[in-house]
Structure formats: C-alpha cells, structure tokens
Amino acid sequence: MSAAPGSLTRREFLTRGGALIVSFSLAPRILAASPQEAQNIGKEPVKEPALPGSLSKAPLLDSWIRIDADGTITVFTGKAELGQGIKTALIQVAAEELVVEPRSINLVTADTGRTPNEGYTAGSQSMQDSATAIMHAAAQVRAILVALASQRLNLPAEQLTVHLGVIRGNDGRSITYGQLVTGETLHVRANPQSPLRDPKTRGVIGKSMQRVDIPAKVTGRAIYVQDLRLPDMVHARVVRPPSYGARLISIDSARVQKVPGLLRIVRNGSYIAVVAEREYQAIQAMRALAQGAKWEERATLPQPADLYNYFQKLPTQDYIDLGGAADIALGPGSITSTYRRPYQMHGSIGPSCAVGLSKDGIVTIWSHTQGVYPLRDALAELLKAPPDRVRVIHMEGSGCYGHNGADDAGADAALIATAFPGRPVRVQWMREDEHAWEPYGSVMVSTARARLDGSNITEWQYEVWSNTHNNRPAPAGQLSPAWAIEPPFTPSAPKPAPLPAGGGNRNALPIYKFPNARVVHHFVPGMPLRVSALRALGAYHNVFSIESFIDELAAAARADPIDFRLRHLDDARARDVISTAAERFGWSQYRRQRGRGRGFAFARYKNYAAYCAVVLEVEVDRESGSIRPLRVVAAIDSGEAVNPDGMRNQTEGGIIQSLSWSLYEAVTFDTTRITSRDWSTYPIMRFSNVPETIDVHVITRPGMPFLGTGEAAQGPTAAALANAVADATGVRIRELPFTRSRVKAAVGL
Amino acid sequence: MARRIILGLLLVLCVLSAVFVAFAWRTAIAPVEPPARSTFDTALIARGASLAAIGDCVSCHTAPEGKPYAGGFPLHTQFGTIYGTNITPDAETGIGRWTLPAFRRAMHEGVDREGRHLYPAFPYDHFTNVSDDDLQALYAFLMTREPVRAETPPNDLTFPLNFRMLIAGWKLLYLESTGFRPDPAQSGDWNRGAYLVRGLGHCGACHTPRNALGAEKLDLDLGGGEAEGWHAPALNAATTAPIPWTADALLRYLRRGADETHDTAIGPMAAVVNNLSAVPESEVRSIATYIASVMGPADEQRQKRASQIVAKARGANEASGSVSEVQRQDAKKSDLAPQSNGAAIYAGSCAVCHVALERPAGSASGNALHLGLSTTLSLPTPVNLIRVILQGIAPADGERGPIMPGYAGAFTDAQVGALVSYLRATYTDRPEWTDVDRQVRKARQSFAEAPE
Amino acid sequence: MNLDINGKTFQIDADPTTPLLYILRDQLQLNGAKFGCGLGQCGACTVIVDKQPVFSCITPVSALQGRKIRTIEGLGTLENPGPVQRAFIEEQAAQCGYCIPGMMMRAQALLEQNPAPSKSDIRRYMNANLCRCGTHMRILRAVERAAAFVKDGGKGGTAG
Ligand code: FES
C-alpha cells in the first residue's frame, strides 16, 4: 500500500495484468447490509446460520482471497485499520489457514470499489466478523488448492502436505499455489464447514507479531488520509456554525477575496467553506471568512448546573430488559445508589480529514470513516446521486474510538469537491471543529437498588437513563454538514439498539446470578447535545455503576469484594479472569498504606464477548483532591488470542483512556454553545499522571471463537478506580469524572 | 587613654550585646503530644481551610511534587535560599508538638516553638495582623492534616545572615505588631478585605517593593514588587493596567484565574488564584473590593482610552486573511532584520490564540487574551512578558486552565527581544522598554539553572 | 527563504508568517509532523530546531532561517530506522500512531540533552505531548530502550 490506494481505480484493478484469477465479485447487492441493518451496529450481526462471520454477507471466496500466478496472495476485508492493529491480526489468521508467511500476504482494507461490505468497524466486532470469515475462507481456499494439487500430481490428498504456499507430495514432487490457480477457481460460494487447522498445530495465530503498520508510521511514510497528496490537489476549510442550529445571516466575501491563493468560496445555505491552493492559505481564508460571518444563534442547551435533573425529566421510552412489569419490593435493609456520567468526547489527536474528487461523474472520497459502505450510501443521498457513482476508500486517520468527525469530514469533502470539480480537494477539521462538533458519548444516569440476605444478594433492580449511542450515517441526516445546507437534512429519529448488544443498556443486565432481578432501560430520545457511539457505548457507565454497587454491597455484607463477586458467579471463564487478575496483583497479600487504596472490577463485555477484570491501586491526596493511579493489573479473555501483544496494547490503551475519562473528562457548554473547544477546556490525561505500571494478562482459548478486545476495559477500569478511591478514602463517589474539586468536596477536611 | 576608650567602647558593646541578646532571647514553649482530631470542631477546621487558602500557605510549604504542607519548597531570595518548613502535624519533623500559643507566637512574632527567630521570608510582618479567632481556626486546620514525616532541608544563606539572632534586629526595625485596626468610615466588606490583604493574604509581600534589608518599603505600599523572578504588578494608583480594574473584574480574576479584559494569572500568582477558587466568594469579594479601592477610580481620560482599547480588541482581526498585510505594515515601523521581525513572529505564533476579545464564531480557539488588554504588556518591566514567552503556561494535571506553549526552544534571544518590543510598541502607548535584551538573557539563564 | 531541514537546504516561497508545519507537509511533502491542534497544546507537530523540541504548528518559518530543523524523516528510513525508531518498533509503541512522530522527536531531543534520563525525567519531559490511544506506557518504555541503544552507540536492537 505504498501508492495511494486511490490511484488504482476499480477498472484498472480488474484489468491488472498477470493475475490468473480475474473474476472479482463483490457480494451480491441483496446480501449487502441495508442502511437499517447498519443502524443496528453493536448488535450481533444477523447471520445466515450456516456461514461463519461475515461470509454470511459476502459468501463468495474471491471476495476475500485472491491468488495471482506469481503467488501473490491478496486478502480483502471490509473492516478498517483504526489503530487497533486489525490488519496484523487478519494477516495472521489468513497466513495460518493458508499456511504461508504473514509477510507474503497483501491485505486490502475497506474500499467500496474492492472489498466486501462488512458494515462498520465497530463494537469490537472485527475479529468476530472479518477474522472469522477470513479464517474460514482461507481454510476453504487451501482445501481447494490441495484438491487441485491432488489432481495435478495424481496423489490422494492425504499424501500431500502444505507448507509456505507449496504443496508437496510424499513422492517429493511439489507445486506452488501460484502454479495451481486458474480462471474462475475461487469464484465459488463458501461452505458452511471449513477444514480448519488443528489449534494445537498453530504456527502464526497466538504468537505475538509486530504490527505491520508501525514501521511506516514511525518513519513518516504517507499512511494517513491526512498525508494523502494527489496530483493537483487543493485545500479546503469549513467555517462551522458557532452553535447547533445557528443560521447564517451574511458573510463578507470582500475580506476573503484578499487572501492570496483563494480559489473559491463555497456557500450553500448556512454551510460555508473556502478552497485555496495551499493549506495555510485555506486556513487564512477560513479565518477571514469566519471573522466577517454573522450568525443567528439560539439558546437550545440546558443549564449546565442542572444537566442531570433536566436529562432525567426528558420524556422517555421505557423498556423492561429483565424481570416483570412491576418494581421489585425490596423491603427493609435495601440499599440504593445513583450514578452519573457526563457527556464525554472521543477527542482524536488528529482532527478529521477527507479528500474528495468529483470527476467524470464519479465522486471519490478518501476517508477514515469506520464504515465505507454506509458512508457511501449517506453521501449518495446527500449528493442526490446513485450509490454506484460514489466510491469511498478507507485510509487511516488518527485513532477514533467510535463515531467522531470522520464521516462529517467525508461529507465536507463531498460537498466541496462537487462544488469545485476536477481537482482533488483535501479538507481537514480544525481542533475546535472536532471538539465542538464531534458527536459525544451520551450523558447517563442509573439507579441501582438491592437487598442483601447475609452475604447474598436476593433482590436486584437497576434502571438506566440514556440517549441513543448510535447516530451513525446513513442516512444523510446523520451528517452534520447536511444540517446546514439548503434544503437541510434532518437527523432520523433515534432508536434504542436491542439487546443483547444494546446501546444505553449495553451491560445493564447483571452477569451475576440473583434470585430476583429487574432491569429497566429509560431510553431518552431528546438529545440536547449531539451524541453517538463512543467506545464501549453504555457499557462504560453500566459497568461503572454495577461494579461500584457490588462493592458497596460487599462492604455492607462485610465481605471481600472478590469473594463476594465469586459467590454470585458461576461462569468458569469469568472466574478465571477474576482470579488471574487478583493473583497477579497480589490481592490477598495487599497491605494498605496511608492515602492509598485498591479497587477491583470485572465485566463480560456486552455480556457475550470478552471477559475483562481490572485491579488498580491509587493514591488520593486529600488536600488537593487529586488522584494518582499507581499500579494496574488486568486480565482479559477474548477467546482465541491471535496477536497477544496487540491485545495487550489495546487493553493498556483502553485502561488509560478510561482513566482519563473517569478522572477528568466532561464536555462543557453554556446554554448556547459548546465551550470545550480545545485541550485547555477539555483536558485529558498526560504522561504526568499515567500509572507507574500496567500489566495485562492475556488468557487464550485456542479453538474458541474470537470475541474482540478493543472496548472490554473501559467499564471495569472506571469501576475499579471508583472502588480504589473508596478504599483509600472511605468515601464513595458516584459521579464521573473524579475531578479534584469533586474528590475534595467528597472527602472533606 | 586610647586603651581606655577602646575598653570603654568594648564594654558598651558588651552591654549592648547583652541587652540585645536579652531582647532577642526567646524561650522554648514546651512540646505537647499532637492533639487528636476530635479535639477540634469541624466548622472551625473548615474556616481554617478557607483561611489557609487565602494565606496561600501551601505554596511555600510544599516541595515541588511533594506532599502538601510537608515543607521543602526552596524560596530563592537575594540573601540565599530559604526552605519552607513542614507544617503538617508530624510530631518529629512538623508542628505536631506545637500548642496554640506556640503557633500564635510564630504567626505574630516570627519565633518558632523552640524559641528560634524565623526569617521574614515567612511574612509575620503581615500575619501579626491576623486575629486570634482566625489563628485558632488556622491552627485547627493545620493540626488535622495528614502528618507527613519530612525533614526540611537546612537553609542556604550567606554569612552573617545565617545567624538568626540578627533577625531580632530586623524585627526591631520593621515588625510593627499593633494588629489590624478597622476603619469605621468604610464598609464591613472593605474592612474585611483590608484585614485579609494586610494580614493573612500578605499581598504586600510580593506586591510592595523591598529595601536593601528585604523589608517592604512602606512609602511604596502595594506599588509593585517582585516574586520568584517575576514582577508583581502595582495594586495601588500606580497600576498600569490598560483597562482599569474594578472590584467585579478582580473578583473574576481571583476566582477563575483570568479576566477576559485584564489578564491571566501567571507565575506565582497562578497558585494564589488556584487556592482562591475554593474560598467562599464573599471573602474573595472583600479582597477585590479593598484592592479596587486602593487602586482608586480611573480618571476620565483613562476610562476613555480603555473603551477604545476594548472596542479595538472586540473587532481585532490580526489572525484573519490580512495577516501578511498587517505584518508588512508593522515591519515598516521596525528596523529589525527580517528573520527576527517581531510582527511576523506575532502573526505566525501568537495570533492564532490571542486574536480578539470576542472570538469569531466557528473559528474560536485557544481562548487567550487579546494582547491590547493585557496588564503584562504595560508593566514597567518586560520580565513577565519575557518569562511567559519563554516558559509558557504549563497545563495543570487534568484541570481546565490556560495552556501556553513555551518558546524558549523556538526563538533565539534576538527573536524574543524583537517580539517583546513589537508587542510593547503595538499594543500599548507606553515607552519602549530599554533593557529587553539583558532581561531575555537573564530569564533564559534562570531557566537553564532550574530546568523544569 | 532558505530552510535547513534534515541537513538539506530547501528554497521555499511562502508568506513569512506561515508556520513551519504547513511548509513541511504541504510544500516539502514531509509527513512526519502532524497537525493536531495548531495551538501548541498537543505536540503532534513536534520537530527539533537546533537542539530543542519545537511545536512546528506555531513557529513561523521566518524565525527559522539559518537554524537546523529536524523531523522524523531525518532519524532514519523504513529500510534503515534510527535508534529511536527502532526502539518504538520493538516496543510496539503505537496504536493509531498519529501522535508518535511528535513523541519521537521530543524523545530524541531529550536523549541528546540527557543520554541517561530517569523514569521521572522521561515523564516530565514528555508531558507536553498528548496521546489519546493511551500508548503512554509503551512510549515511556520505548524512550528507555532508545536511551539504551544510544548508550551502546546506536548498535543495539534489531531493525524492524
Ligand atoms: S499541532 Fe502543534 S502542538 Fe498540537
């Protein structure tokens, strides 16, 4: 992928010489995810029961794997590299089943012109969806190749061995994959069953492999969409409205015209942008345009001090996710606690960016979107063009952690490129655009009640209030630039995502066994601030709440928090993860020093995916209220571990990010505008306060399904922090984030 | 004869010394077992907490990255380095064995429990004004902190100042322990403010210039002083603030660390306002009321000038498309070499944040002050401007607050000088600073000696 | 205007107020330095000027004539990575990697000034740079490893 992926059009790709397999077939349209299905992201994909992973959406083997006469192996995935290391893991899976060296595999990621439609890269689903599909496709391709070799060599398949792309007979003759492939060989439908290799003979899967993308990243190769530089490219910047729903009254174009290099002022309703030859000229033009723009704004946001109250009073749609219609009568001796989290942002280090080209009736967009196909559909709707006139190609961006400004920047590129056709247009967001306009993680409130009988929880009731956690495109109304143009698009009505994955109720069901339990999801459709998917969705808050509450109950029962959990848990893998983390931390030998405390928390992500337990030790400075995380130990089981070091990397990252959210982060606003507009008004964790050590222990389950890793640590980390602070200070804090002033107020003098 | 005179003089000297020693001699106050927390009333502790914040005790009694109040902060003075002591109730290394009278004697007379004279870096010349009630609250607060075992490093002072006895002489000259006397002609608010400013707040310790013996010059009371290498601006009628301060603006500044038409707290003042953010608003309002009255009302001319400046700052567009035009025009005014041209540096480095009083919608960033409004630019010395350019304002751990990158690495001395002179000429109507280059070198050196 | 970047002289034609970052990326096609905030708050754009780490997003080119500018492209290549690059590869110190070039330049400046930094020296020095992926622990380890490489003459480690 050293050349810009966009330099090869699909037609060129199809007619590239040398390949013996020229047929290239996308999944039949009928099997592509519809926009409605795409909205159900996070939900376990609806599969045709027979085909594993995303093979159910794209059942033709050559949608996934292609082998050229020269032996080059190309693997296609509809998933995107977001910094999570998915490319490396997918290459490992393919190499394992094809029995080749990982380095001989060329992986092509999300591109509507080339790869299968796998919806979004989200919800820690990529291993479940794409790795599963590739693993099976690779095994089947190998089987086909072995069958071919058996014909060619006239030897029964049992007398053939496969090693590094060469099939060898027991008589010493051999033939390579490249020599075997012909015509339409792989243009066949996948089978439900695959001849997978015996997990005991793994050569690549389960071994830590250096990430394939890192060397280029540390040497300054053009990797990111931000680095894409097409011939004749120009630069654009958008002047975004000062607040949601602001209406443009007038602009002062004379002022902007003076800026050297200006090529075009784009105006469409309240949407204004500039195009210039050079990037800095575009910025100067944008500033001039901003300076002279007059807006009409409305105060549509709640009073910040009254946020939780206001939020809980908004109309709700109530869903009973567990238990009966009526409240459980808790009786005397019950305990009730309420937990809160504010709006929090993704805060990618690199603001969103896209490059668009409108030429010869085709609009091509290079984007770091999480879903090339859904974005293509949304852009087609936005541009009122048929979907096959729009191509979206994924290129990496800065880590996204969910639905950030990427898709919106894609819409900017589409709108500006069509207004300035013929030359590629690169548009990058400014820092304040990203901070103020990205969709945040929803504010949430939950109330937990329970009753103890001795050391056992007998009754349990949990209620959670939340906005949706998914406002992804398509449709076009989910793209913020579409709200400003004339006529505007409006966002579609939010819908709660159904369990088991859920949205605001993700992980709201207790994983522990209680005789009598009830869970209610109060879905709040009203969204004063723009929200969408932020890493782990509602699981962050629900695990924070439930695992804090379990500790409160353990304290009331005078029980050790870990023993107390184990008493209510019979899942063996869960127990394994818990005891591994506890042992590695040295839970039973722990001696508390003054001002310090330890906390434990556990969850199974989405209640059906990865198991993760986190133990951490903190030091709390009572005078300033500042919390210093000292030591973190985590254990994770996400099924068969493909790249253990990659899993550790992601889990360490999840822990630090969750600590940052939980210690510091809350989006600020006044009644009109977002006031968190940069890193001074939305501080995040810096080196000064990261823990001294983080140890992540990976438990692998060879042969078991891949469960995904990326989001498993967010909830447990927040709860372990809360529990550690309670242990250190004797005070329970139930509102995130644990800022100095909040801690100081709670801990008192 | 001569011998007799000498003998006589010696005798006189001996007698005087004896008298002085008798005067200077202080006995130890007997140690006690550290009092239990339960012996203090919670409301009293809370009042003490707020007083400790007003006194900014934590700044001088906390080592960099150390535990609060556990001492070890090096205060560099013209006489050497003095370390803030451990004032946690640790029995061995802190003030755990101090009684309330011992604490009162330290605060009012500058004498520790053992009877040693304390250096006036500990501002007992102000604390002597603190009422017994307030001392009691402060004592209750300090005696209920986490005791921290931490030996305070020995002071590093030049001879003969390492003889504490000499301090008694200093006190004879400069310590006036009459206590605070309210002015019945003024409001309660004003009097409370005066009491806090003159007493626990010890504003004069930094904001009043000092004489050769390190005592505040009373004739220049609050007329601008020095603190840890920074200039502490005048708080009296000598203020050079382009926009006259009001009690409201001072209140905002002291509570939030910045006021959008005046300044952002930098240097040692950042810690002061950080503490004040946690103090009851009424107390800070009193301080603001009193300081505003010491500054006095601005005359009509100053008011007029101020509204012009505000109007200009409101519509400022340096960061807009005409930047290079502005730069070209300004470059004409300056005869500096193009590579160190202050205007270009301003436009390329500063303008992105310091753009306008009211940010243009949709492109706002950085939230920094428009420089026309800044007191820092109109001070008699460039030292604060230079220091903040070189050092920046570091982000506080996870707290909202200004961030300014330091430019020590980005700019040469000549470039910093050019920028400083350009800013002074462009944004103020004050005379050129004359010692910019020397001050740049000096500031850079002081950072080199104490790397962050 | 002439700029000395990674030991080569580049003739550039730009408004003197243009921050270096845009010249590097847009005109010289050097991708290493990244735009993160444009405000001097995150360090994604860090380069070395003479011996110091500098935010290229807020440093105008007119201030840089006659001075030595270095970017990660000057630390080594894909084929032959330098010690800091090798250390980051070996520690797998990247997730999305967007912040990493800035981290490496800051680390390089630190190691040139202090070849044997303590853990707390490293933390303090790196504090100006933000990472959102939470790669901090690995970055800290990579800086330590790079210090070890530098100590044994840049010979240590294996190329990625
Ligand atoms: S991009 Fe320069 S510091 Fe953020």
Ligand code: FES
């Ligand atoms: S690795 Fe992604 S921001 Fe640091």
